[in-house]
Amino acid sequence: GNSVTQMEGPVTLSEEAFLTINCTYTATGYPSLFWYVQYPGEGLQLLLKATKADDKGSNKGFEATYRKETTSFHLEKGSVQVSDSAVYFCALSDPGNYQLIWGAGTKLIIKP
Amino acid sequence: GAGVSQSPSNKVTEKGKDVELRCDPISGHTALYWYRQSLGQGLEFLIYFQGNSAPDKSGLPSDRFSAERTGGSVSTLTIQRTQQEDSAVYLCASSLAAGQLNSPLHFGNGTRLTVT
Numbered sequence: 573g574n575s576v577t578q579m580e581g582p583v584t585l586s587e588e589a590f591l592t593i594n595c596t597y598t599a600t601g602y603p604s605l606f607w608y609v610q611y612p613g614e615g616l617q618l619l620l621k622a623t624k625a626d627d628k629g630s631n632k633g634f635e636a637t638y639r640k641e642t643t644s645f646h647l648e649k650g651s652v653q654v655s656d657s658a659v660y661f662c663a664l665s666d667p668g669n670y671q672l673i674w675g676a677g678t679k680l681i682i683k684p
Numbered sequence: 685g686a687g688v689s690q691s692p693s694n695k696v697t698e699k700g701k702d703v704e705l706r707c708d709p710i711s712g713h714t715a716l717y718w719y720r721q722s723l724g725q726g727l728e729f730l731i732y733f734q735g736n737s738a739p740d741k742s743g744l745p746s747d748r749f750s751a752e753r754t755g756g757s758v759s760t761l762t763i764q765r766t767q768q769e770d771s772a773v774y775l776c777a778s779s780l781a782a783g784q785l786n787s788p789l790h791f792g793n794g795t796r797l798t799v800t
Contacts (some may be wrong), residue, residue, distance in 0.1 A: 576726075604789075608789075612778065612795070614793060615687070615688065615775070615789075615790075615791035615792050615793045615794065616775070616777075616789070616791040617786040618789070621788070642687040661726065661727070670715060670717075670732055670734075670740070670787065671729065671732070671740075672727075672729075674727040675726055676725060677725075677726055678728040
């Protein structure tokens, strides 16, 4: 069945550091891929998405590229801020499917 | 409303008691989901509603768990005879329609349930 694997956290970085959070997946067919973010005290919200191979999703300075050859969707940001501290979830779904398959989440801590 | 609203935000209950969790989705969203999030774990799917019907209840962990949705809007998740392993954050999400491509999920802040 479909599955998503994320790097374990917490990930602790200093402000302005480069961020990578790894996400790999197992799926049949051609899933859509998502990153959701959960800021402290808030509900999860969609950060970015990609729907086909080589697509790059981007938002708020974050990027992730759909790599079918490596079945990966790593989240990157060139210069993180304290306000980026949150839990990040990678997820996938088959097109038209109501279900999302979730990774375990990666807690990111940014120190000033 | 502005977003998905869940109540209560926190609930502490004694083992064996029943609890009812409420979700008020974004107006017009036909799809509604319940998830459970345990400490350090990903999101565990519980149930999916399309309108008032629940075509997928496969994630409900036992027959102590039930959910309903009325008027295509508010949903309640009921846990009977709560056990300590039920302690978790229960998340509700809604979307305009099923299928994730153009209908992202909008989540509430969750209900943190603690069973003592």
